[in-house]
Each structure stands twice: as structure tokens, then as C-alpha cells.
Amino acid sequence: MTPSDPPPPAERLDRFMARAAAAYYAARDPFGAAGDFTTAPEISQAFGECLGLWAAVTWDLMGRPDPVLLVELGPGRGTLMADALRAAAEVARPFRHATRVHLVETSPRLRDAQRARLGDAVAAWHEDPATLPPGPAILLANEFLDALPIRQFIRRGGEWRERWVHGGAFLERPIGEDAPPLPPEAPEGAVFEVNEPARALAAALGARLAAQGGAALVLDYGPAEGGFGDSLQAMRAHARADPLAEPGSADITAHVDFAALAAAARAAGAAVHGPLPQGVFLQRLGLASRAAMLAAARPAQAAAQLSAAHRLLAPEGMGRLFKALCLCHPGFPAPPPGFESA
Numbered sequence: 001m002t003p004s005d006p007p008p009p010a011e012r013l014d015r016f017m018a019r020a021a022a023a024y025y026a027a028r029d030p031f032g033a034a035g036d037f038t039t040a041p042e043i044s045q046a047f048g049e050c051l052g053l054w055a056a057v058t059w060d061l062m063g064r065p066d067p068v069l070l071v072e073l074g075p076g077r078g079t080l081m082a083d084a085l086r087a088a089a090e091v092a093r094p095f096r097h098a099t100r101v102h103l104v105e106t107s108p109r110l111r112d113a114q115r116a117r118l119g120d121a122v123a124a125w126h127e128d129p130a131t132l133p134p135g136p137a138i139l140l141a142n143e144f145l146d147a148l149p150i151r152q153f154i155r156r157g158g159e160w161r162e163r164w165v166h167g168g169a170f171l172e173r174p175i176g177e178d179a180p181p182l183p184p185e186a187p188e189g190a191v192f193e194v195n196e197p198a199r200a201l202a203a204a205l206g207a208r209l210a211a212q213g214g215a216a217l218v219l220d221y222g223p224a225e226g227g228f229g230d231s232l233q234a235m236r237a238h239a240r241a242d243p244l245a246e247p248g249s250a251d252i253t254a255h256v257d258f259a260a261l262a263a264a265a266r267a268a269g270a271a272v273h274g275p276l277p278q279g280v281f282l283q284r285l286g287l288a289s290r291a292a293m294l295a296a297a298r299p300a301q302a303a304a305q306l307s308a309a310h311r312l313l314a315p316e317g318m319g320r321l322f323k324a325l326c327l328c329h330p331g332f333p334a335p336p337p338g339f340e341s342a
Contacts (some may be wrong), residue, residue: 023248041080044284044308048083069137074144208270215328222255231255273339279319318325
């Protein structure tokens with residue numbers, strides 16, 4: 001676009017965010033030091049290994065169905081799944097034998113990376129979780145929901161108005177008939193966020209798990225309880241960027257409303273465990289012990305292994321802001337691992 005070109009027409013925030021995210025992931029591999037951000041599987045192999053063993057124990061609680069779908073939503077480069085499958089093959093061979101791996105990924109570039117890393121281990125790729133085959137399933141979603149588009153509403157003069165985007169800035173418009181239920185009272189200037197795709201996904205997963213069996217583990221960042229606040233953000237080259245500028249050039253995300261996800265899944269018939277802080281969850285799964293084992297086995301990398309574990313577990317790192325939430329069939333004989341007293 002040249003300086004003389006008119007700006008694009010105003011877009012509702014969720015539509016702007018969806019367009020920006022689609023353009024962003026279609027054009028790049030955003031992960032790691034050379035990218036824009038680093039996720040937990042890229043920080044430490046212990047993360048994916050612990051989740052693989054979590055899935056194996058959860059499979060035991062399900063009654064060991066064979067086959068069972070092992071699904072990842074937004075699998076990035078395939079790092080988490082590769083680590084999970086390796087751990088399962090080493091210490092939970094019956095589970096590994098029963099698994100049929102399915103990945104939900106829309107980016108052709110990332111699918112290529114996943115294919116290169118996982119090869120024939122993947123039974124199929126999907127554009128949407130709705131196309132997964134029927135049957136009992138264990139689903140993993142790490143930093144997936146934060147990238148789904150949100151709507152924002154702002155309180156002005158005792159009424160709610162909706163935020164649109166025009167020319168790299170917010171534009172406020174009256175809410176339409178399609179607006180979701182909004183709090184009847186709020187302070188002047190308060191911002192309320194609604195992630196309709198995340199709520200719909202939680203409801204669909206809850207209904208599936210209640211009817212067909214299984215569990216879904218969500219790890220993402222955001223408050224345990226919903227509330228007011230503007231959490232829209234963007235990252236470029238590991239630094240904050242303007243989320244409304246140059247759509248498609250930065251990773252644009254927002255906090256996950258775990259309370260809303262839990263409510264949607266319960267209403268669809270699933271049992272819900274958590275949310276609890278990621279640091280507590282991973283500590284219960286033994287991530288610190290696994291990191292210590294890796295450090296002892298590779299002395300030259302010991303400091304890096306222990307530093308990575310600290311980043312995942314510590315409250316000042318990812319341990320408090322990130323949460324773990326589990327949706328599962330209501331007939332589980334015991335809480336899923338890590339959620340025993342949550």
C-alpha cells in the first residue's frame with residue numbers, strides 16, 4: 001500500500017485479528033531465537049516428555065482404549081509431539097502402540113515442519129477439530145487458544161460500545177444484535193473481552209469428550225477468573241509490538257478466559273479440573289526431576305537445562321501467568337494426573 005492509498009475499511013477487532021493471524025502464520029516459522037517468540041516445548045524437551053507421560057496415565061484412567069486418538073491443536077514445529085511420543089515409546093509402550101496421532105494445523109509452512117519432524121507417526125492433518133475421526137481421544141493444546149480472535153467492548157457513558165480497527169487505531173461503535181451477553185455494570189472506560197471461537201471450541205470438545213470419552217489438556221496464559229482489562233498484545237523479534245499496526249507482521253494474541261472455557265465445557269457435559277498454575281501442574285508431573293536427570297546426563301548443557309526448567313516452573317517466569325485446565329469425560333475414576341487436589 002502506498003501513502004496515497006486509502007486505509008482499508010474498518011473491521012471488527014476479531015475479524016482484524018483473524019486476518020492478521022492467518023497472514024502471519026502462512027508466511028513464517030515464528031518460533032525460537034530467530035523468530036518472534038519461544039513456547040514451552042522449544043524451551044525444554046522435558047515439557048513435551050512430561051505431557052506425553054501425562055497422556056499415558058490419562059489413557060490408563062480411560063480404561064486403555066485401543067486405538068486412541070492423540071491430538072495436538074496448533075502443534076508448531078512438532079516439537080511437543082515428538083518429545084511426547086519419544087517418552088511414551090520409552091516407558092509406556094502399550095499406550096504408544098494404541099495411539100493414532102492427529103494434528104490440527106492450518107499453516108502449510110508449519111505442516112511441512114511437522115511432517116519433517118514426525119514423518120509417518122502422523123495419521124492425518126486437519127484444518128479444524130470438527131473433522132477429527134470419532135472415538136476416544138486425548139487432546140493437547142499448548143498456547144493455541146491465545147491466538148484465537150477476541151471481541152472487545154468498552155464502557156462509555158454507562159453503555160457498552162464495541163471496538164473496531166481502522167487505520168491502525170481503535171474505533172468505537174454501538175454494539176449490534178450479535179453482541180454476546182455483557183456485564184450489566186462496569187466502571188467508565190472498562191474493557192471486556194470475549195473469545196467466541198475459544199468458547200465454541202470448549203463446548204464442542206466438552207460435548208465430544210462426554211459422548212466419546214477422553215480428555216483435553218489446555219496450557220495457556222491468562223487469569224484463572226475472568227474480569228475487565230485489555231490484554232491484546234503482539235510480539236515481534238521477542239519484543240512488544242503494536243498489535244494494530246502492520247497486520248500479519250507480528251504474533252497477535254490475548255489472554256485466555258479460563259473461567260469462560262470451563263463454563264462452556266461443563267454446560268456441554270464434560271468434567272473440568274483446574275485451572276491451576278502451570279508451575280504447580282508441571283512440578284506435580286515431575287518436570288524438575290526430569291530436567292535434573294537431563295542436566296546430569298549432559299554436563300555441558302546442565303546450566304541451560306536447569307535454567308529452562310526454572311523458566312517453566314517459577315512464578316516470576318511462566319509458572320504463574322500460564323495455567324493448566326483439563327476437560328474430560330465425567331466418568332473418570334480419578335482426577336487426571338496433576339489435578340489431584342486442584
